[in-house]
Amino acid sequence: MKSNKFPIDEVRSQFPALNFKNKEQVFPVYFDGPGGTQMVQSCIDRMLEYIETGMANLHGTFSTSQKTDLLLEKAKEAVGDLLNCSAREVAFGQNMTSLAFQVSNALRPLIEEGDEILVTQLDHRANVDPWIHLAKETGATVKWLPVDKEKLALDLTNLDSLINPKTKVVAVGLSSNLTGTVTDAKRIFKAAKNVGAITIADAVHAVPHFLIDKQELESDILFCSAYKFFGPHLGIAAIKKGLFERLEIPKLQPAPNEIPYKLETGTQNHEGIAGLCGAISFIESLGRGNSRREKLGFGMKAIEAHEEELMNELQEFLQSIPEVELFRAGNDIKKTPTFAFKIKDIHSREATEFFAEKFNLCIGDGHFYAATMAEVFPVMDTGGWIRIGFAPYNTFEEIAIFKTALKELLLMKT
Numbered sequence: 368m369k370s371n372k373f374p375i376d377e378v379r380s381q382f383p384a385l386n387f388k389n390k391e392q393v394f395p396v397y398f399d400g401p402g403g404t405q406m407v408q409s410c411i412d413r414m415l416e417y418i419e420t421g422m423a424n425l426h427g428t429f430s431t432s433q434k435t436d437l438l439l440e441k442a443k444e445a446v447g448d449l450l451n452c453s454a455r456e457v458a459f460g461q462n463m464t465s466l467a468f469q470v471s472n473a474l475r476p477l478i479e480e481g482d483e484i485l486v487t488q489l490d491h492r493a494n495v496d497p498w499i500h501l502a503k504e505t506g507a508t509v510k511w512l513p514v515d516k517e518k519l520a521l522d523l524t525n526l527d528s529l530i531n532p533k534t535k536v537v538a539v540g541l542s543s544n545l546t547g548t549v550t551d552a553k554r555i556f557k558a559a560k561n562v563g564a565i566t567i568a569d570a571v572h573a574v575p576h577f578l579i580d581k582q583e584l585e586s587d588i589l590f591c592s593a594y595k596f597f598g599p600h601l602g603i604a605a606i607k608k609g610l611f612e613r614l615e616i617p618k619l620q621p622a623p624n625e626i627p628y629k630l631e632t633g634t635q636n637h638e639g640i641a642g643l644c645g646a647i648s649f650i651e652s653l654g655r656g657n658s659r660r661e662k663l664g665f666g667m668k669a670i671e672a673h674e675e676e677l678m679n680e681l682q683e684f685l686q687s688i689p690e691v692e693l694f695r696a697g698n699d700i701k702k703t704p705t706f707a708f709k710i711k712d713i714h715s716r717e718a719t720e721f722f723a724e725k726f727n728l729c730i731g732d733g734h735f736y737a738a739t740m741a742e743v744f745p746v747m748d749t750g751g752w753i754r755i756g757f758a759p760y761n762t763f764e765e766i767a768i769f770k771t772a773l774k775e776l777l778l779m780k781t
């Protein structure tokens with residue numbers, strides 16, 4: 368059962384939180400990767416190193432300030448390799464949501480009344496509401512790419528009419544943080560580019576699971592969040608140079624006007640940025656090759672292969688339980704190892720409480736901000752979905768614990 372290729376023991380040894388037992392002395396099982404992964408040791412080390420060797424603000428003459436200047440440049444280079452974009456296109460911020468709102472305000476001068484903005488029903492609302500807000504402010508119309516309820520993927524049948532010469536912004540999540548469905552964003556963005564629209568990718572749930580190529584995707588603006596891939600709570604925006612230069616971002620008068628710094632209002636989370644470098648180097652350490660990009664590519668492949676094995680195991684189990692209603696796209700659609708399901712006649716919160724209290728299983732419930740999906744289906748009367756999402760440190764043994772937990776819950780309730 369155990370994968371012999373993936374260095375799972377070595378990987379687990381790099382996540383100290385896995386050893387932190389609860390008050391009943393039970394080890395945690397972290398199945399809430401899509402809500403945020405645990406922090407890898409190399410991230411913690413880099414944060415501590417930055418703090419312990421002296422922190423500073425930027426552009427000073429003294430060594431800790433120069434160290435901080437260099438750190439920010441190096442971090443942007445690392446993100447550039449992770450996403451395949453230029454370091455000059457990378458800006459940091461509080462989190463994805465705040466960056467998206469900031470960018471939506473900066474897009475205002477480029478949008479006019481009567482223009483159209485396309486969002487999707489499948490997305491986390493952080494990639495919906497900033498663009499609805501932009502439409503409200505400018506008089507643009509919001510159009511929705513619908514979800515196919517059977518397929519649990521976006522329905523692209525009417526893509527050619529939904530994206531038309533009036534379309535100015537197209538915002539698409541690369542993969543769903545609820546169902547794991549991976550969207551053919553490349554196809555959507557190609558149609559958007561044909562009419563000259565700005566393409567926005569929410570890569571928050573994608574970056575932890577597969578290698579992103581921002582250029583190949585033709586996404587003008589891409590967002591991700593480091594706490595979803597073993598790093599600190601830190602948002603990242605990558606914006607294509609020409610567009611970035613045109614964006615009018617509200618800023619303090621003396622702050623720099625150049626990209627990418629103009630998006631970074633105030634002092635950044637320097638220790639977090641140091642940690643981000645450590646998180647990226649963890650992925651790199653799982654790969655091989657001559658360049659960092661190549662190593663990251665192989666590292667992500669190794670993660671994907673491990674997560675796919677876990678995914679198959681859990682999917683088979685969930686499908687074998689008659690009381691479980693699984694919201695999962697079919698075999699022809701790529702998915703991340705993120706599962707949404709409901710249990711017949713059991714409120715989702717009651718189930719996750721049972722899992723947490725009896726087994727120290729960290730499993731989320733609710734709509735996970737994929738709130739449009741919760742309207743489409745609708746599921747909130749019974750507590751929304753239960754979500755299990757894997758990270759590279761998860762194991763078959765942990766899935767076995769969940770199997771026992773679910774069987775016990777069902778026995779108790781029937």
Ligand SMILES: Cc1ncc(COP(=O)(O)O)c(C=O)c1O
Nearest residue numbers: 462463464491493544571572592
């Ligand atoms: C797919 C997706 N997009 C956006 C966000 C929002 O990210 P942040 O918490 O950095 O604002 C999340 C967070 O869960 C997410 O899963």
